């Protein structure tokens with residue numbers, strides 16, 4: 001079976017909320033030696049885009065979004081142990097990561113965390129719904145090299161901006177590089193709020209983080 005066919009099987013299973021077949025496609029991908037990251041991009045992210053579009057068109061509702069998140073969580077459990085570099089020494093630098101206040105989306109953030117760790121970063125994951133003050137406290141106390149923020153809904157973008165202002169007000173903005181990711185985030189937004197970089201996806205984000213620490 002080709003990787004395109006396995007990805008298609010995963011997408012069909014996920015869109016039909018068939019968790020068993022989705023897990024089966026992930027196992028098949030691993031058995032065929034497909035790079036897990038490639039599979040995440042061509043199968044999981046694509047399936048979630050289709051599901052998101054169906055939600056927007058009112059073919060799907062919140063229960064389907066929750067079910068899709070569950071399918072992805074179970075699928076990632078199968079793929080993660082096969083990601084190259086897992087278990088590397090954590091000596092590249094320290095990253096604090098979290099999803100902006102009022103935002104509960106964490107699938108993308110978790111993928112980024114996982115890749116950062118796989119590459120050798122120490123990651124402090126603050127989870128979802130993280131207020132600006134919390135980011136500031138942790139940056140002050142943990143002195144990370146990088147602060148990484150995820151925002152998936154347009155309405156939570158101002159919270160990212162608030163975090164930048166809070167870092168400035170606490171006089172610690174210059175101590176840390178700031179990278180922002182998530183579908184609604186644009187280069188223009190990143191420049192406007194004075195962050196250091198936009199990440200289009202996990203690989204792009206990890207590449208930028210590695211460059212900052214000279215790796």
Ligand code: B12
Pocket residue numbers: 044045048049050051052053055056062065066068069102103104105106107108109111112148149150151152153154155179180181182183184199200201202203204205206
């Ligand atoms: C699954 C999902 C949910 C799940 C989330 C479960 C979870 N544990 O995460 C649940 C059901 C909770 C949910 C809820 C809601 N959701 Co929702 N959800 C989605 C969906 C279908 C998939 C998101 C996802 O995981 N994508 C896959 C990951 C891998 O992609 P990603 O997040 O973009 O991350 C990648 C990159 O962006 C990047 N990245 C992301 N963050 C970061 C951070 C850094 C630092 C870096 C380096 C990189 C990076 O790297 C990742 C990997 O490559 C999207 C549709 C979509 N296509 O995005 C809607 C979507 C994001 N949701 C949406 C909405 C409206 C909602 C709700 C408001 C619905 C409601 N009426 O209640 C609530 C909001 C709840 C809240 N307060 O947060 C809208 C947002 C529209 C907008 N632009 O504002 C979307 C786009 C759906 C749509 N088309 O309408 N949702």
